[in-house]
Amino acid sequence: MLVIASLSVNGCAGLGYLGSAVLSPPQKVMVQSEGFGELELYSFDTGPSPSQAIFFISGSGCASLRFFLKRYFTGLPEGYRIYALQKSGVDAMNTGANCSDQFHRSNTIDQLIARNGAALTAVKAQFGGEFVAIVGVSEGGVVSAPVAVANPQIPNLIIIGAGAMTFREELSILARQRGREDELTAALANVEITPKSIDERFMGMPHLYLTSMLDFDPLPHLLASKQRVLFVHGEKDESVPLASARVAAEALSRDSSRKVVLEIVPGANHVLVNEEGDQKVDIMRKLPVWMNVADQGALQ
Structure with missing residues (x-):
């Protein structure tokens, strides 16, 4: 329900x-x-x-x-x-x-x-x-x-x-709302160049953190939960x-x-x-x- x-x-x-x-x-x-x-x-x-x-x-x-x-x-x-x-x-x-x-x-x-x-x-x-x-x-x-x-x-x-979207999906929605899709695309391309860096950052977040979070999907875990x-x-x-x-x-x-x-x-x-x-x-x-x-x- x-x-x-x-x-x-x-x-x-x-x-x-x-x-x-x-x-x-x-x-x-x-x-x-x-x-x-x-x-x-x-x-x-x-x-x-x-x-x-x-x-x-x-x-x-x-x-x-x-x-x-x-x-x-x-x-x-x-x-x-x-x-x-x-x-x-x-x-x-x-x-x-x-x-x-x-x-x-x-x-x-x-x-x-x-x-x-x-x-x-x-x-x-x-x-x-x-x-x-x-x-x-x-x-x-x-x-x-x-x-x-x-x-x-x-x-x-x-x-x-x-919620249940990936971080990449959430960022894409926010970028569209603010008219900053090109900026997001360029930033994520930079993350792919140095995915394990803790010095290179986007919005204050190190590339290592972003690499781990961007495509993590919480939905299967929510569906598997019993609470x-x-x-x-x-x-x-x-x-x-x-x-x-x-x-x-x-x-x-x-x-x-x-x-x-x-x-x-x-x-x-x-x-x-x-x-x-x-x-x-x-x-x-x-x-x-x-x-x-x-x-x-x-x-x-």
Whole structure:
């Protein structure tokens, strides 16, 4: 079943990034994983005595989770423990302004999927708990689909600002909208000349990253997943076209046994901000009912 809703929500931004990182940071957690050795995660509880856990996969870039993890989940009610993997080559106080070579060399779609999958497996083994959702944002939404396939016992997959098109397809849509198709064609041709370079870049993204992402197709992974799926997407997203989320939701809904919801935030951009402000707060506030009520449709 497919539900498409236009979500009207109100929210505010909460603490600034620096204040969150210095005054009230999430807790650093180290786990021993298979294949990657010791992995660094961050975790926090939304209130005392959490009874359920959520695994979060962040968007692109090298900002430390210390700066934004707690703020991202502002509005989520008490009762949850959030876990998220720190990206390779990112130190605790990295604001995202300068990314290390280690980060760039490891920041490929295959590595992101493998490291997050290993981290989730290790966290479940080391800490236990009832995991109720995998939440992936933007780049993390793409990564979340294959991670979800490997964890069918987790009942919910929540994808924010991502869909089912390849990155190449999404870039082509955006280029057409802006009349920059020739520029995109030339840039992608340059990527093919130096596909493994971390120094040559397009839109700030190293060629190695682009090479790994451009033709990765999330749709087969979404179709192979077993979870109920909630897509949340800004109506005016200029980084990932809304069409990508529509394609994903429509493809999944062809299986009548699956619960698939596409929530469109009116007037919102890629980070779910519209003229009324940051809309994530109310979205987070409404998630628990959707995650725990089997026949829940649109966010209420």
